[in-house]
Amino acid sequence: MIKVVVFDADKTLWDHYNISEFVEPLKKISEDEIEDSSGNKLKLFPNVRESLKELKRRGYILGVATWNLPEKASLVFNALELSQLFDIIISRPFPFKFLMLTEIINELRKRGVNVRRDEIMFIDDRRIHFGNVWLYLPGVKCIEMWKEMQDHIDVFKLLERSQLNDF
Numbered sequence: 001m002i003k004v005v006v007f008d009a010d011k012t013l014w015d016h017y018n019i020s021e022f023v024e025p026l027k028k029i030s031e032d033e034i035e036d037s038s039g040n041k042l043k044l045f046p047n048v049r050e051s052l053k054e055l056k057r058r059g060y061i062l063g064v065a066t067w068n069l070p071e072k073a074s075l076v077f078n079a080l081e082l083s084q085l086f087d088i089i090i091s092r093p094f095p096f097k098f099l100m101l102t103e104i105i106n107e108l109r110k111r112g113v114n115v116r117r118d119e120i121m122f123i124d125d126r127r128i129h130f131g132n133v134w135l136y137l138p139g140v141k142c143i144e145m146w147k148e149m150q151d152h153i154d155v156f157k158l159l160e161r162s163q164l165n166d167f
């Protein structure tokens with residue numbers, strides 16, 4: 001049974017492809033949109049906030065594994081007021097998601113929460129990241145955003161399916 005859901009950020013949670021380009025200060029345009037000082041804009045995809053809140057309400061542990069400068073990621077997550085919805089945000093200046101997922105597993109263990117790999121779902125818009133996850137963290141369920149999930153609300157269907165072991 002899945003206990004932890006980990007999301008990529010760029011092009012998975014929001015429409016911008018690289019928030020490391022964002023320049024302070026950031027300003028909020030609407031609840032789900034921000035703009036940086038050079039005119040870069042970012043908007044959350046539909047149902048992201050709602051799905052995250054519902055996942056949290058249902059007791060899932062929520063994480064982020066994003067290839068970005070950590071200071072930029074925390075600026076953006078704070079500006080969008082999403083930080084408090086996630087239990088753990090790992091943002092690193094390299095693309096190796098399997099290392100970030102390992103960090104998440106280790107950090108949860110430090111907090112006294114032991115999760116098995118097959119209790120983790122990882123959602124990313126770039127399938128290229130899955131190879132190393134399958135290799136080094138077998139059992140983690142990798143979901144390709146916009147292919148296996150067309151909308152963030154679809155995560156609930158996938159979680160139901162995984163409960164039935166129908167993957």
Ligand SMILES: [Mg+2]
Binds near residue numbers: 008010124125126
């Ligand atoms: Mg991405």
